[in-house]
Amino acid sequence: MTALRAKGICKRFARSRGGWFSVLEAVACEVTGDSLVVIRGISGCGKTTLLQILATLSEPDSGELWIDDERVADWSAETLASFRRLRLGLMHQEPALISRSTVVENVGLALIPEGLSRGHRHRLAKERLRQVGLADLAEEVPRTLSGGERQRVALARALLTEPDVIIADEPTSQVDPATTDLIVELLRAERDRGAAVLVASHDPRIWSAADELYELDEGRLSPVRVS
Amino acid sequence: MATELRGSWGGRARNLLGMAVDGLIASRWRSLTIIASVALSLFWVVSGLAISQGLKGQAQVALQGAGDLFVSADVFGADAPLKGDLANDLRRLPGVRRVTPRIIGRLRVGNAWASVVSRLVEDPSDLASNDLPPSGKVLVGSALAKRSGWKVGKRVLLEAQTSAVFEVAGLFDAGAGVGSAHTIVMEWSDIQRLFQRTEFVSDFVVDCEPGRAARLAESIAADRSLRVQTKDLVEQYLDRAYTRRAGVLLLVFAGVFAIAVPLFLLLAELGVSPRRRELGVLKACGWTTGDVLVLTLLENALLAVLGAASAVAVAWVWVRVFDAFWIRGFFIPGSTGTEGALTVPSEFSGMPVLVGGLLAVLLTTTAGLLSVWRSSTVPPAVAMQS
Structure with a gap:
């Protein structure tokens, strides 16, 4: 079962008027398969920065990220890319869709460099779109979708390869209550399948679904007791 | 998966x-x-x-139909006119089959330049002489004729060192080559009068016996300080x-x-x-x-x-x-x-x-x-x- 471990993660950014401000200070956390971990915190506290580091999209100033027993910093570029393609499901705060590609192509993006045929890719992508209730919009382009629909397209993409690790940043920020329920249901299902699920959210309905809840405050991550 | x-x-x-x-x-x-x-x-x-x-x-292609050697006077490295009677000396050289003197001049027609050419045909039975018009008449490149509004039968005034009226006897086909498109061809005595070149010519085109061109070029250039260009050399220049x-x-x-x-x-x-x-x-x-x-x-x-x-x-x-x-x-x-x-x-x-x-x-x-x-x-x- 896959485990994602972060040790001593620090990150700081330059201020526009000079000097630095620290966003993450020696953050440590562990997300194992079969668990749904949620991080909460006020806006600007660094949740997205932490998730980007855990998703290998950004490098920490110091600290280490481990996937199972391997240190990510030791991976080759190809190994890292392969991890992102096949073992990581990622849902960004903004849906991050390619505006000129169709919905089905956006969902299947990770499999293009994998060499799968268009038919195979589209079949898998359409299965995921069916799961999020958007099968009818497969051939549309993103600009014709609502904010909530784009969010669901991003979720379908994150679920495409039945990944070992799923990281979602504010997955319910632009959706109605019914869609929130659907997203929570799908994330739970992924957890039950054995995936390690990590979510950053302001949404109490997501918090209530968590196996473990953390609070990020002033760069430090601390557990919150789940009632 | x-x-x-x-x-x-x-x-x-x-x-x-x-x-x-x-x-x-x-x-x-x-x-x-x-x-x-x-x-x-x-x-x-x-x-x-x-x-x-x-x-x-x-x-x-045009070069292939021309002679084997082109002879002109060399004045400080530039082409210059040469005496027409030099043709007789060239004809006496062993290996020379034919020497054709040419006069090539330029004159203004309207607001543009046109080339005027002619050559001296010594043997009237030479088939190539058919491309020259009779005296008093000219053949005109179609582009020049179109630009100047000239038609066959029209009488036109040409001015160089002297001036004369000529009748347009025919037009070159536009596809015959761009060289002919802005060219006027006339009879030998006409061009001599127009440019007042009775003694001098622009160059000689020399036809040689097969395999003799290179050696002839060397001997002409060495003995007479003339500028001699072989067909191969002109081809290389081109x-x-x-x-x-x-x-x-x-x-x-x-x-x-x-x-x-x-x-x-x-x-x-x-x-x-x-x-x-x-x-x-x-x-x-x-x-x-x-x-x-x-x-x-x-x-x-x-x-x-x-x-x-x-x-x-x-x-x-x-x-x-x-x-x-x-x-x-x-x-x-x-x-x-x-x-x-x-x-x-x-x-x-x-x-x-x-x-x-x-x-x-x-x-x-x-x-x-x-x-x-x-x-x-x-x-x-x-x-x-x-």
Whole structure:
């Protein structure tokens, strides 16, 4: 079962008027398969920065990220890319869709460099779109979708390869209550399948679904007791 | 699941090509803008190279029908007129079959220059003498006739050292060669009077017995301080002149194109941020830097090939259908570029045209690659914030 471990993660950014401000200070956390971990915190506290580091999209100033027993910093570029393609499901705060590609192509993006045929890719992508209730919009382009629909397209993409690790940043920020329920249901299902699920959210309905809840405050991550 | 998601390298290449094609179709206005820009930048140089190649071919054909040696006076390294009675000395040299004196002059017709040529035909039974008109009449190149409003039967005044009225006896076919398009051909005594060259001629065309040309050239040049050019030498000059012209054209084009293409791409992107963000999304989805570069390379290569093909098509129509209207003025001596009835020689299958096309493809393909490489090597999170 896959485990994602972060040790001593620090990150700081330059201020526009000079000097630095620290966003993450020696953050440590562990997300194992079969668990749904949620991080909460006020806006600007660094949740997205932490998730980007855990998703290998950004490098920490110091600290280490481990996937199972391997240190990510030791991976080759190809190994890292392969991890992102096949073992990581990622849902960004903004849906991050390619505006000129169709919905089905956006969902299947990770499999293009994998060499799968268009038919195979589209079949898998359409299965995921069916799961999020958007099968009818497969051939549309993103600009014709609502904010909530784009969010669901991003979720379908994150679920495409039945990944070992799923990281979602504010997955319910632009959706109605019914869609929130659907997203929570799908994330739970992924957890039950054995995936390690990590979510950053302001949404109490997501918090209530968590196996473990953390609070990020002033760069430090601390557990919150789940009632 | 992961094992059933493994494809082949061939599939990877096919997918990247498919995505490049889809991307170009999806961004059709951007694609058309770039293709049109490449075609517009390239078509004039393809036209120029094709005309240059055509002129070279025509000159070579004309040279084949001429004599073996061309003899003129050498004054401080430049061609100069020589005495006409020198022809008799040349005729006496062993190996010489025929010596033909020529007078070539230039005069103004309207606001442009025209060439006037004639040669002395010693043997009236010579079939080649048929191309000269009788005294008092002239043959006129069709482009010159069209530009000046001359028709067969019209009487025209020509002025050089003296002036005289001639009747237009016939017109050269426009397809006979651009050399004839602005030329007036007249009888020998007429040209002598018009240019007051009774004793001097422009040059001699010497026909030799087979295998004697080189040795004769050496002996004429050594004994009489004359400038002698063999057919081979003239052919080399022609080849070198046209090759140099094509090279200069390609060099200028490469310089202009190298600046213009990145500008087109930049303008067509309407800013690099959306593209940078898109590359960030692809990297976040597991694309390698290599995948992103190959995709960009394929997109640019497709645009370049389509642009170059369009340029050749436009150049072909411009040169073959519209007789290279306007641009021929830059390549054909004596042509204003806007006169009618001038069939422009052209050769579209020559090496320079191919090189021009390949250069366009190379420059367009590699243009913008540096910025894409820089965007694709930053962490995806940074690229996506653009």
